Amino acid sequence: MKLELGIIKISDIQFAAESKVEGSTLYVNKDELKALILEDETFVSCELDIARPGESVRIAPVKDVIEPRVKVSGEGGVFPGWMAKVKTVGSGRTNVLKGAAVVTTGKIVGFQEGIIDMCGEGAKYTPFSQLNNLVLCLEPVEGTLQHAYEKAVRLAGLKTATYLGKLAKDIEAEEIRTYETPSITEGIKLYPDLPRVGYVLMLQSQGLLHDTYVYGVDAKQSLTTMIYPTETMDGAIISGNCVSACDKNTTYHHLNNPVIEDLYARHGKDLNFVGVIITNENVYLADKERSSDWSAKLCEYLGLDGVIISQEGFGNPDTDLIMNCKKIEAKGVKTVIITDEYAGQDGASQSLADADIAANACVTGGNANTVIHLPKMDKVIGHIEYVDKIAGGWSGSLQEDGSIVAELQVITGATNEMGFNKFSAR
Secondary structure, eight states: OEEEEEEEEOOEEEEOSSOEEETTEEEEOHHHHHHHHTTSTTEEEEEEEEEOTTSSEEEEEEOEEEOOEEEEESSSOSSBTTTBOSOOOSOEEEEEEETEEEEEEESOSSSOOEEEESSHHHHTTOGGGGSEEEEEEEEEOTTOOHHHHHHHHHHHHHHHHHHHHGGGTTSOOSEEEEEEOOOHHHHHHHOTTSOEEEEEEEEEOSBTTEEEEETTEEGGGSOOEEEOHHHHHTTOEEEEEOOOGGGOOOHHHHHTOHHHHHHHHHBTTTBEEEEEEEEEEOSSHHHHHHHHHHHHHHHHHTTOSEEEEEOOSSSHHHHHHHHHHHHHHHTTOEEEEEEEEOOOTTSOSOSSSOOOTTOOSEEEEEETTOEEEEOOOSEEEEOGGGGGTSBTBOTTOBOTTSOEEEEGGGBTTTTOTTSOSSOOOO
């Protein structure tokens, strides 16, 4: 399968009378977009704001981050199962508004939501401080249940990203990036002497408010399976969870998975990137056994020599991570795991809730319990009062002067387990 990404660079977002992309600026008609979002009667109000790199702005509590994209040619449309029909995506051409993102916020849904600072100490830890963010602050009708509010916010974010993406459908991209995965048999013929490498992508699926969706289907209802790497770039995988902000995979992460990017960069050179195995992270032991058995079975069936496994979340999912690792290793397939650590504020505690001798090659995104000091920002978008309640914060984390003392957990994407960050540990 072959996909071309047309890169349209965005260096600024501004509100204007007409929604359009002109040069490197994304113009947004605020009233038109608000009317579209408020078609959902779940919301009593919707406020739109802009947060640019370097501005003294704090966004909290962050629910999701989404990159605007649009299908130019090929099967289906971006975000299949949500904003487009359920057609297999990942081929043809997709235009990307690179440098822009949609960020959703509003009243807290679950305590595991986060912060994006656009400048200062906190900005160092999140990739989203480097983007031009259109922020949706969405307030629910009183009495709306948490899961209904989460779904409505998720749909509003996808709807907005689709609205913005369509503005670039007829624009000639200044850069084309091409990604292609041959079939199994073609790959063997093309690269007979290269090691066969796969990627096991673990998806958060621990239940209500901890879900990930594949083509619109809740991942916990699916068996471990395979997808083309390019399907992720068209939005086949959507975040719908409220796990700790530091290691949550937002929809933006899935669209721009760095493991997939790096494997493609080496494909045909020193390895044969065979494909992506997606597996869930359920809470019951029988489900964990089933999913990890299937992960190992698929690795063996595909004749893989090596596998990278990335986790999402911590604690309970550590068991899934280690099960996948030791069962795949037992098939004779070498594994590297990507995780992060919860080693206590002093770094002296056990990093993972589970371990095995087979997990002897590990990449870490850093210790999420590290305490950081975030300065006061001139502007807050959302609800800053929730800082004391979100994971990584505590009573008194929000200081009287507006600064914050909390664990790294509170920063969206800080210890991301796809390696989409600049923080690590040894």
